[in-house]
Amino acid sequence: MLNIALPKGRLGETVYAMFARAGFECPAVLENSRKLIFDNEAADVRYFWVKPSDVAIYVERGAADIGVAGKDILLEYQPEVYELLDLNIGKCRMAVAAPEGFQDNINRTLRVATKFSRIARDYYTGIGRDIDIIHLNGSIEIAPIVGLSDVIVDIVETGKTLRENHLQVIEEVVPISARLIANKSGFKFKTEQIERLCRELRKEITA
Numbered sequence: 001m002l003n004i005a006l007p008k009g010r011l012g013e014t015v016y017a018m019f020a021r022a023g024f025e026c027p028a029v030l031e032n033s034r035k036l037i038f039d040n041e042a043a044d045v046r047y048f049w050v051k052p053s054d055v056a057i058y059v060e061r062g063a064a065d066i067g068v069a070g071k072d073i074l075l076e077y078q079p080e081v082y083e084l085l086d087l088n089i090g091k092c093r094m095a096v097a098a099p100e101g102f103q104d105n106i107n108r109t110l111r112v113a114t115k116f117s118r119i120a121r122d123y124y125t126g127i128g129r130d131i132d133i134i135h136l137n138g139s140i141e142i143a144p145i146v147g148l149s150d151v152i153v154d155i156v157e158t159g160k161t162l163r164e165n166h167l168q169v170i171e172e173v174v175p176i177s178a179r180l181i182a183n184k185s186g187f188k189f190k191t192e193q194i195e196r197l198c199r200e201l202r203k204e205i206t207a
């Protein structure tokens with residue numbers, strides 16, 4: 001049986017629809033229930049709904065053979081998994097944002113609030129800027145408003161959260177999208193099934 005970790009939420013529903021069209025159906029997944037695990041023995045698949053940021057953990061440790069995770073999570077946690085496909089959905093960008101009118105003073109260490117400490121550190125190391133990372137777990141936009149940080153590094157999708165908090169993008173860090181990932185040994189044992197899924201998904205992506 002192929003074990004598939006889906007990110008709970010709207011993205012996961014889109015992903016499931018793609019997998020179903022690719023021949024990996026399990027209609028019970030769409031039941032409006034509190035159940036989190038669904039099997040379809042006929043199609044030889046089992047789906048679980050997990051928190052989006054946990055998908056890579058399930059896949060890395062082999063509890064799921066494959067899953068779908070955002071490139072942000074893969075860059076931040078660098079799990080030991082195969083990245084098989086860019087699904088071209090869940091698109092957004094990782095960016096540096098600051099209050100309107102912000103001007104960087106390069107003689108001072110820049111205070112950066114973020115949930116993505118590694119991505120932020122790698123980005124600023126790349127441009128040779130000294131920073132102090134303030135790691136937060138959410139609502140990052142508040143940090144520069146209340147003086148906890150100078151800028152933030154965060155995900156921007158529609159830009160609405162930034163606009164409503166009078167922040168603006170000042171630098172682009174990296175584009176983000178959803179990726180199909182696989183456990184390394186699971187891939188060896190279930191190569192045929194996973195490759196069939198990839199072949200079918202590729203048709204959906206280019207379609």
Ligand code: PRP
Pocket residue numbers: 137138139140141154155156157158159160161162
């Ligand atoms: C993400 C991100 C931004 C927001 C961006 O937050 O951290 O706050 O979405 O989306 P927008 O550009 O469409 O407004 P999320 O909902 O994951 O919550 P959290 O980071 O506060 O936990």
